[in-house]
Amino acid sequence: MLSIKLGDISYEDRVQKGVENDFMRQAVASAQGRFRSGRQNQADKWGNWEDWRTLGDEIRTHTLENIDYYLQLLSDNVSKRGGNVFFAQTAEEANHYIQNVVKEKNAKKIVKSKSMVTEEIGMNEALEEVGADVVESDLGEWILQLDEDPPSHIVAPAVHKNKEQVKETFAEKKGYHQSSKPEELAGFAREQLRQEFLSADVGVTGCNFAVAESGAVTFVTNEGNARMVTAIPDTQISVMGMERVVPTYEELDILVSLLTRAAVGQDLTSYVTSITGTCHEGESDGPEEYHLVIVDNGRSSILGTEFQSALHCIRCAACINVCPVYRHVGGHAYGSVYPGPIGAVLTPLLDGYEDHKELPYASSLCGACTEVCPVKIPLHEQLIRHREIIVEQEKKSPKSEQLAMKGFAKWGSNPAAYKMSTAMARSATKPWMKDETITNGPGPLKGWTVNRDFPAPAKQTFRSWFKERQKGGESQ
Amino acid sequence: MRVSLFITCLCDMFSTDVGKNTVEILERVGCVVDFPEEQTCCGQPAYNSGYSTDAKESMKQMMKAFQFSDYVVGPSGSCVGMLKEYPKVFENDLVWREEAKRLSDKSYEITQFLVDVLGVVDVGSTFKGRVTYHPSCHMTRILGVKDAPMKLLKNVKGVDLVELPVKEDCCGFGGTFAVKNSVISGEMVKEKSAHVSETGAEYVVSGDMGCLLNIGGRMTREGKNVKVAHITEILNHH
Amino acid sequence: MTIMNREAFLEHVTANLHRPRRTNGVERPQWSIRPQDEVLKGLSKDELVDVLEEHCKVIHTNFKRTDRDGLAAILKETIEGYKAKAIVASSDSRNEDYGLHDFYQKLKDDGNEVHLWDETNGKENQAFAERADVGITFSDITLAESGTVTLFNNKYNGRSISLMPRTYIAIIPKSTIVPRMTQATKQIHEANQAGDGVASCISFVTGPSNSADIEMNLIVGVHGPVDVTYIMVED
Numbered sequence: 001m002l003s004i005k006l007g008d009i010s011y012e013d014r015v016q017k018g019v020e021n022d023f024m025r026q027a028v029a030s031a032q033g034r035f036r037s038g039r040q041n042q043a044d045k046w047g048n049w050e051d052w053r054t055l056g057d058e059i060r061t062h063t064l065e066n067i068d069y070y071l072q073l074l075s076d077n078v079s080k081r082g083g084n085v086f087f088a089q090t091a092e093e094a095n096h097y098i099q100n101v102v103k104e105k106n107a108k109k110i111v112k113s114k115s116m117v118t119e120e121i122g123m124n125e126a127l128e129e130v131g132a133d134v135v136e137s138d139l140g141e142w143i144l145q146l147d148e149d150p151p152s153h154i155v156a157p158a159v160h161k162n163k164e165q166v167k168e169t170f171a172e173k174k175g176y177h178q179s180s181k182p183e184e185l186a187g188f189a190r191e192q193l194r195q196e197f198l199s200a201d202v203g204v205t206g207c208n209f210a211v212a213e214s215g216a217v218t219f220v221t222n223e224g225n226a227r228m229v230t231a232i233p234d235t236q237i238s239v240m241g242m243e244r245v246v247p248t249y250e251e252l253d254i255l256v257s258l259l260t261r262a263a264v265g266q267d268l269t270s271y272v273t274s275i276t277g278t279c280h281e282g283e284s285d286g287p288e289e290y291h292l293v294i295v296d297n298g299r300s301s302i303l304g305t306e307f308q309s310a311l312h313c314i315r316c317a318a319c320i321n322v323c324p325v326y327r328h329v330g331g332h333a334y335g336s337v338y339p340g341p342i343g344a345v346l347t348p349l350l351d352g353y354e355d356h357k358e359l360p361y362a363s364s365l366c367g368a369c370t371e372v373c374p375v376k377i378p379l380h381e382q383l384i385r386h387r388e389i390i391v392e393q394e395k396k397s398p399k400s401e402q403l404a405m406k407g408f409a410k411w412g413s414n415p416a417a418y419k420m421s422t423a424m425a426r427s428a429t430k431p432w433m434k435d436e437t438i439t440n441g442p443g444p445l446k447g448w449t450v451n452r453d454f455p456a457p458a459k460q461t462f463r464s465w466f467k468e469r470q471k472g473g474e475s476q
Numbered sequence: 477m478r479v480s481l482f483i484t485c486l487c488d489m490f491s492t493d494v495g496k497n498t499v500e501i502l503e504r505v506g507c508v509v510d511f512p513e514e515q516t517c518c519g520q521p522a523y524n525s526g527y528s529t530d531a532k533e534s535m536k537q538m539m540k541a542f543q544f545s546d547y548v549v550g551p552s553g554s555c556v557g558m559l560k561e562y563p564k565v566f567e568n569d570l571v572w573r574e575e576a577k578r579l580s581d582k583s584y585e586i587t588q589f590l591v592d593v594l595g596v597v598d599v600g601s602t603f604k605g606r607v608t609y610h611p612s613c614h615m616t617r618i619l620g621v622k623d624a625p626m627k628l629l630k631n632v633k634g635v636d637l638v639e640l641p642v643k644e645d646c647c648g649f650g651g652t653f654a655v656k657n658s659v660i661s662g663e664m665v666k667e668k669s670a671h672v673s674e675t676g677a678e679y680v681v682s683g684d685m686g687c688l689l690n691i692g693g694r695m696t697r698e699g700k701n702v703k704v705a706h707i708t709e710i711l712n713h714h
Numbered sequence: 715m716t717i718m719n720r721e722a723f724l725e726h727v728t729a730n731l732h733r734p735r736r737t738n739g740v741e742r743p744q745w746s747i748r749p750q751d752e753v754l755k756g757l758s759k760d761e762l763v764d765v766l767e768e769h770c771k772v773i774h775t776n777f778k779r780t781d782r783d784g785l786a787a788i789l790k791e792t793i794e795g796y797k798a799k800a801i802v803a804s805s806d807s808r809n810e811d812y813g814l815h816d817f818y819q820k821l822k823d824d825g826n827e828v829h830l831w832d833e834t835n836g837k838e839n840q841a842f843a844e845r846a847d848v849g850i851t852f853s854d855i856t857l858a859e860s861g862t863v864t865l866f867n868n869k870y871n872g873r874s875i876s877l878m879p880r881t882y883i884a885i886i887p888k889s890t891i892v893p894r895m896t897q898a899t900k901q902i903h904e905a906n907q908a909g910d911g912v913a914s915c916i917s918f919v920t921g922p923s924n925s926a927d928i929e930m931n932l933i934v935g936v937h938g939p940v941d942v943t944y945i946m947v948e949d
Binding site for chain 1: 481483485487488489490491492494495496499511513514515516517519521522523524525526527528529530531533534535536537541613614617618644645646648649650651653654655656657658659660661662663664665666667689690692693694696697
């Protein structure tokens, strides 16, 4: 079954594949450019973006510290409003419950709006196992579903595809005959998906935020598919990661405002839809039966650790949109449902180091992610923490590196050894030197010189210059 | 004012001139510069690679070396940024935590020291040439020094400053990242090199030797006629 | 309704927090800062209307101003502009006040199909909305900063009216305009605290539906309306 981990290709191969995909890189770079300027314009417009971040951080910190209380309140309120609540500790439990709802309803067609947590738990595959047909209704997700390709970005899932590819997919899978103009492609999707909405037995949504004080589950969207999913089928299931809870509507305001700005540079997205339980007496659209599935799937083990603030994440992808590593390799290189800096932090926490130990190193630690995060997750610091765990607890770092670092410790703690080695660096590298540069270095230097030259160590170290100068008096 | 120079291992080994220029600039603005001989490396290469136990050995040596200094000034946003992290690293170490805080509090990157501590924005330098400035990630984001380098560069006589497109993007150095993730790092530095070329600059300037080794190494590999210069070279030119 | 597997789940969560379970007595702290209150602070209603109008350009939404007397004419012009023959509208209590009963009757007399949402009609409401050319509702709270109309969906104002037809018209009484979402959520929060159960669906609608999923090109109109008009009415 699919889960957080995507496929079995090695990290090195995924990176190589990403770097060689020129179209993807161009598309991702251009998307990043737009997302980045959109976010920046919004931050500039308010002029006090840092204050908003501080507030976002405070809200998330308080909520996580009291998450047992808020989840209890949330579930009580959803239940009061006619909804069933299922607490799922694992992906399997969540899928099993959802399968049972679908089987009980004898549902054949499930229409779904965009949701990362359902990708994470592999819900679509679980529903297909019980004979249900799951239709993704977000345009990007639908394209990927038809093409059997996983998302590569958490906000713009099909960012790696071009319109010609979309046209071919539509033609092959759905008999599309029109041009590759985005408007025509979208118009076709509208017609096709409208029929899917109208004929669906069950609707499934994710959840951006759930308001504890009332039980309202809120979706932040632009296309309107989450509204369709929550207005048409009689039975609805919302699936939420347990950290999506907010205390009251007042905090919902702040987090939605941070999300839409940080994600897409909009004051608000076209639709923010907040549904509370089942529809009321006399209402003729909205669900008659409602289920909220609250998923742990490894999240609780992050609580109470130095990684707790990773659960602040509101899935805006601002960190992904500024990440230079993501720009060059694309989302699939991460081999996880969650790509980019937040993916490199979260994936090993949710799915272990064994399959994902390269991810914390897929960062130059430039800190661009940390700088933009609207809820102040110290992403690059958490990547260093991961590396520390991989080295010191998991003992998964290469032996040669361990030896080198032992050497480093000796070198850095012993001034005499340090002085001697800096003084000898030039003569030691002399065999590889040509015209004061090294173009094909030995050992670890090879990784460097494959792409760039390495300078020759200086003829005289600074400290010997300083010493000579002092001997000659300070008058020069 | 007595200032201790923190040379950084990269400058110690690869660029004696950066140290010389830093000393001369500091003396010109009235500081007395000493050089604690026992200093080594800030520990960042090991620390950022996850070897915090090994890194701490080097860090302790640094704290010993600078224990009697009033101010510690270094020509690197990244290495000084690492010193600033010491209190976090030694948070639970009763023996070293005080000293870590003291070293962190008295340490400054050279442009930060000139502008924020001494209030100097003109160091009396003249430099003829077209220059573009690459703000290193650790200078701006870890250390939080965003304006000081440009304030100083703008007051250099004769300099033709051109803005580097998407200057805030990482050059791909990242210490061991450049070796460990050499493919990705290589793509990042190619992009940076292309942005430098767009400016038509003769010099690309930065406050961090790591970035300069990386960008410069890429540009000589591409056969480009652009020189790299540490910011102190521009600020100490007549 | 049922809550399943809660105790085991929350006990497990609590164990990771290394403290006893909290089942009551948790208060929200006073947040150290409230930047949301500073947005468009102190603006008059007229100034907020100007902000709203300006923002409509950003969200690809037509903006018209009128008063109660002029509403029927503007509505007619907009509906005709949309070449709409089948109209679905909420059976809002404000219809009477704003003279819309007469207006809708006249539309019918002129040969249009007009359907007012009717709680006794069940699924027929949605079926009509699905083939309607235009949907019309009032805004309950209007957010100037983002150009958003807030709809409390209920048995008089179905979710589908503002969603399924190709075009949508929101009538915005001037008195409903507030600076931003902060004022709307405060109102909802207070109503909830007072025990007035919140609507089963609250829709914050900001212009037409859109997508940028194909090569980041903005496509206006995906699943929801492709064209939206706001009519601001002096009240």
